[in-house]
Amino acid sequence: QVQLQESGPRLLKPSQTLSLTCDVSGVSLISYYWTWIRQSPGRGLEWIGHVSHSGTKAYHPSLQSRVSISMDTSKNQFSLSLTSVTAADTATYFCARDPGSSYYAYYWFDPWGPGIPVSVSS
Amino acid sequence: QSVLSQPPSVSGTPGQRITISCSGSKSNIGDNNAHWYQQVSGMAPKLLIHSYYQRPSGVPDRFSGSKSGTSASLIISGLQSADEAEYYCAVWDDTLKTVVFGGGTKLTVL
Numbered sequence: 630q631v632q633l634q635e636s637g638p639r640l641l642k643p644s645q646t647l648s649l650t651c652d653v654s655g656v657s658l659i660s661y662y663w664t665w666i667r668q669s670p671g672r673g674l675e676w677i678g679h680v681s682h683s684g685t686k687a688y689h690p691s692l693q694s695r696v697s698i699s700m701d702t703s704k705n706q707f708s709l710s711l712t713s714v715t716a717a718d719t720a721t722y723f724c725a726r727d728p729g730s731s732y733y734a735y736y737w738f739d740p741w742g743p744g745i746p747v748s749v750s751s
Numbered sequence: 752q753s754v755l756s757q758p759p760s761v762s763g764t765p766g767q768r769i770t771i772s773c774s775g776s777k778s779n780i781g782d783n784n785a786h787w788y789q790q791v792s793g794m795a796p797k798l799l800i801h802s803y804y805q806r807p808s809g810v811p812d813r814f815s816g817s818k819s820g821t822s823a824s825l826i827i828s829g830l831q832s833a834d835e836a837e838y839y840c841a842v843w844d845d846t847l848k849t850v851v852f853g854g855g856t857k858l859t860v861l
Contacts, residue, residue, distance in 0.1 A: 673753060674796070674839060676850035689849045723795055736843040736850050737786040739798035739807060 631655040633724050633742035641749045647711040651724030651742060658682060658700050662727035662734045663707045665698060668744070669720035679727055679734060680707055687734070714749045721746045754779060755840055755853035762859040768828040771856045773840030775821050779851055785823035785842040787816055790855075796839060800825060832860045 637649035651663070662685070665677040678688035680698040688696050692711070700707040711718060722745050725738035756774040763769040773785065785803055788796035798807055800816040803823060815826045823840055840853040 673854055674841070674852035676852075690847070735784075735801070737784075737798060737801040737841070738788075738796075739801075741795040741797070744795050 631726060631740055633726065633740060635722060635724050635742045635745040637745060637747070639745065639747055641714050641747065643715050643749060643751055644713055645749075647709070647714050647718065647747060647749075649709045649722055649724075649745065649747075650706050651708070652704075652706045653726075654705070656726075658702050658705055658707065662729045663698075663700060664725045664727050664738055665709045666723045666725055666738065666741075667720040668723065672717075672720070675720075677709065677711075677722075681729070681734075683731065685734075716749050719747065719749045753854040754844060754847065754851040755842065757838075757840060757853040757856045759854070760857045760859065762861055763830045764861050765830055765832065767830045768826065769830060769858070771825040771827075771838050771840075771858070773823045773825070773853050775823070775842065775851075777821060778846040779821075779842045779844040780818065780823050781821040782845060783843045785816075785818065785840055787814075787823075787825045788839045788841065790837045790839065792836070799838070827858075830860055834858060835860050 632654045634652045659682045662679045662681045664679040668674045695712045697710045725741040727734045729735045787800040789799045790796040803818045804816040813829045817824045837855045844851045
């Protein structure tokens with residue numbers, strides 16, 4: 630059974646860097662695409678981006694200048710880094726698997742982690 | 752305002768059949784596969800339907816999906832109280848170069 634679990638700080642100040650980790654169990658990271666999605670009352674669900682073992686990365690155009698997603702296959706985990714955060718980045722952050730093939734993502738997500746609420750406030 | 756339009760709410764009685772619509776455009780639903788998620792309050796979204804009508808294992812066949820032009824629909828038959836949740840459609844958008852989600856539809860079982 631594939632399971633994902635997010636971890637990281639839940640409170641940040643404006644201009645800091647958000648760093649989250651997703652621990653994956655039940656499957657190796659060397660397959661599929663690994664995705665970050667966030668949800669807030671004002672913006673709804675928002676796809677942040679993904680990474681694959683082959684090195685493919687893609688990010689939401691509006692976040693591209695601030696976001697980076699990487700993976701550590703030795704720990705079977707992948708990570709999200711979002712720089713220069715503002716109150717607009719306050720959201721619950723989810724990690725999820727995209728069961729895409731070696732050549733392309735499917736852009737549907739299953740399963741999801743339980744999510745981690747992150748608040749940005751001075 | 753979401754690129755994909757969903758009704759904010761729908762309601763039904765136990766045993767009834769309801770439909771949730773998701774209206775988009777050629778660059779998303781028209782040319783790509785749409786997917787549906789169920790989110791119970793306080794929980795993470797759960798995949799319900801992918802690629803318009805494919806059900807993951809474990810999802811009851813009371814849930815089905817369809818597509819017509821630039822719109823997708825989620826159909827729930829034999830409504831149960833356990834179906835009370837928020838439902839979201841999602842699809843890749845070729846113009847925006849991102850996955851777009853609908854604003855969500857809250858289902859109430861009366």
